[in-house]
Amino acid sequence: MADTPGDALHLRRFRPEDAAWLIERHDTLYRRDEGFDASFGELVAKIINDFLAEHDATREAGWVAEENGQRLGSIFCVSAEKTTAKLRLFLLDPGARGKGLGKHMLRHCMAFARAAGYRDMVLWTHESHRAACALYAATGWQLIESRPVHSFGVDLVEQNWTITL
Template identity: 75%
Template sequence: MTEPMLRPFRPDDAPWLVERHGTLYARDEGFDHTFAPLVARILDDFVAGHDPDRERGWIAEGSGHRLGSIFCVAATGPTAKLRLFLVDPKARGMGLGKSLLRTCMDFARDAGYRDMELWTHESHRAACALYAAFGWHLTESKPVHSFGVDLVEQSWRIRL
């Protein structure tokens, strides 16, 4: 596999992102059929109306294959939201997650955001360890029933 590179998200990446999220979260987390449509709505909203100066998405590619994604979108005021962070299992352990996270955070800082927030699940231990290593702080954790399974939702935040 060639060294993965990051490129801007294109609308034709959306079907892959929806499929990968749906397939991997069903396989690894037991999520039901309601998760992939949520990803599709997030992407539809991004494609339809994002501000390219303040919102951006990236796709990681290697050897002509999509391997991961991350998005920076506006939340409220000076806060950006990290969304759709995914590293395909075949590309894990290559430093791709670090590269995606660094790129997204650098963009948010350069776009004038003062902080970032994200929403995830406690079961994503590798991603949560990466957030902590980059200086993010867990701000909330609560049990929920979502996507057909019992989960522990987490909110994280970082000052840029």
Template identity: 65%
Template sequence: MDSDGPWVVAQHGQLYARDDGFDASFGRLVARIVADFIANHDSEYEAGWVAERDGAPMGCIFCVRLDAQTAKLRMFLVLPEARGSGLGAQLLDTCMAFARVAGYRRMQLWTHESHRAACALYAKRGWSLTDSRPVHSFGCDLVEQSWEIALQ
């Protein structure tokens, strides 16, 4: 994961700036999350995946420990050229399967309603929207969402 960290940070910063108008504070947040994951993750309970096509990274997803019973899905991203290929579903299924094997009883995630394709995928996989509220984050007015799923 050490070698993939810069790609994860760069892609999040670039795509969210381009597609959602996020400012540089979002890239700094992702950089802190990735650095913390690389430095401190417990591989029994946390994992990250970078999917490749022909040797080029196309997407990523991370499962991190929120507490003993709860995993948090983080940094889920699929490059535009890989969207619609099923890669997002494969990454999400892999992450959720890992969380089940690691013994988590539920998963949570935080996103924005503008990520309609990802939200549709969450709903299709059985996730429930637990909170939705307008916020001003990363230099933009957004609608922040929280989602959750029982794993057991």
């Protein structure tokens, strides 16, 4: 894609051969950084397998960020309702952070949702993802719900965010 933050960095469409990498990166990073148990990797695998089995290519897409052929992260736009898109599987390897790539990925995903006819987007995350939450707030997303939960083997504060496109 021509719309990239740097010459070596680019976004490309998610391909089936990316699935194992994406599941592994989510599982590894969230175990290491958040203390999550195996149920998180299982959830990511289910989301990816469902996407591969039944996504609507005109209204749903996933992208992988790469630099010189190395995968750095992912972001997905899926349908939540007829006019509401859901942001999913937004991940950026720690070494790739701080370069503006996350903002680029988020804006690209939101532009796709707008072009696909969605009026708004939602996402679900955890309060501990401070950098991602700061990015959401800086790009106009609104926090609409925050509540303590016990998920993936740890105590968390779950958050739901929304934005009008």
